[in-house]
Amino acid sequence: MSHTAPSSAFSTARRRTAALCLLLLALAVPSSAAEPGKLTAILLVARADLPDPNFADAVVLVMNNLGPAPVGLITNRPTKVAVSHVFPDLKQLAGVPDKLYFGGPVELESVWFLFRAPSAPVHAVRAFDDLYLSADRELLLKLFARAKPMENLKIFLGHAGWGPGQLEAEIAEGSWKLEHAERALIFDRKSEHPWPAPSAGGPKNST
Numbered sequence: 001m002s003h004t005a006p007s008s009a010f011s012t013a014r015r016r017t018a019a020l021c022l023l024l025l026a027l028a029v030p031s032s033a034a035e036p037g038k039l040t041a042i043l044l045v046a047r048a049d050l051p052d053p054n055f056a057d058a059v060v061l062v063m064n065n066l067g068p069a070p071v072g073l074i075t076n077r078p079t080k081v082a083v084s085h086v087f088p089d090l091k092q093l094a095g096v097p098d099k100l101y102f103g104g105p106v107e108l109e110s111v112w113f114l115f116r117a118p119s120a121p122v123h124a125v126r127a128f129d130d131l132y133l134s135a136d137r138e139l140l141l142k143l144f145a146r147a148k149p150m151e152n153l154k155i156f157l158g159h160a161g162w163g164p165g166q167l168e169a170e171i172a173e174g175s176w177k178l179e180h181a182e183r184a185l186i187f188d189r190k191s192e193h194p195w196p197a198p199s200a201g202g203p204k205n206s207t
Contacts, residue, residue, distance in 0.1 A: 041128045043179040043186075044072065050175060053197040054105050059185060060160055060176075061114070062167075063127060070167055072160040073112060073133075075186045077102040077195035083155060090141075092149055102195035103156030112159060113140055114186065116152035128181045152187065 041063050050056040055074070062072040081100045084093040103112055116130050123136035134140070143153055162170075170176055179185065 041181040043181050044171075044176040045179055046176055047174070054102070054195070055160075056197075057191075057193055059191055060104075061127065061181060061186060062160075063133070069164060070162055073101075073103040073114070073156050074160060074195075075101065075114075075154065076188075076192045078192055079157070079195055083150065087144070090144055092144060096150055098150040098153075101154055101156045103158045104160030106159050106161045108158040110158060111135060111155065113143075113153060113155045115143055115154075116183070129183065131183055131186070152183075154186070 041061055044058075044060040044062055046055045046058040046060070048057045050058075054077075057076075058074045059076045060072040060074050062070050064070055078099040079102050082096070083098050083100060084090070084096050086100065087093055112133060112135050114127065114131055114133055115124075117124070117132050118130060120126055121132065121134070121139060123139050124132040124134035127133050140155070143149065167176075171178070185191070
């Protein structure tokens with residue numbers, strides 16, 4: 001009987017346990033009762049050679065309490081659709097070059113947006129620092145009414161999701177690198193890759 005299989009299985013289990021512990025530490029639910037709406041967030045940076053073109057080289061903001069499992073937004077996948085095209089009646093958006101972003105292959109009909117604010121607005125939850133997440137249309141229209149409507153604002157279609165144990169397994173196998181959540185990484189256009197990728201025909205199914 002070969003002894004390599006049990007050893008390999010133990011090694012794999014140990015790596016997955018370590019990844020799970022790291023993920024749980026990074027996504028620990030805030031203990032402060034004074035901030036029940038606070039989100040704990042991390043960034044995941046995908047390998048460039050992942051077989052799914054939706055996620056290869058993706059930078060994903062992952063939050064821990066938007067559902068029963070981690071939920072993420074891919075922050076560096078601009079689509080070809082201009083924000084001004086979606087809101088043609090808003091004159092302040094005319095000529096604005098900003099695009100909608102592909103947030104992930106789950107619920108592509110949903111719209112989310114990340115934005116900076118000095119304090120928590122109504123109908124928004126804090127992701128980290130002064131960055132907030134919302135899906136409220138009226139709030140989005142208020143942001144559009146600013147002198148610079150798209151400053152520190154990203155709008156997403158869809159999101160990313162994982163089944164129980166799926167994300168920690170992917171981290172353990174080296175598909176993702178964990179980074180501290182920083183605004184610079186989310187709003188840095190140097191890391192952007194258009195969606196869909198030139199070689200991809202469209203989104204793939206995800207959990």
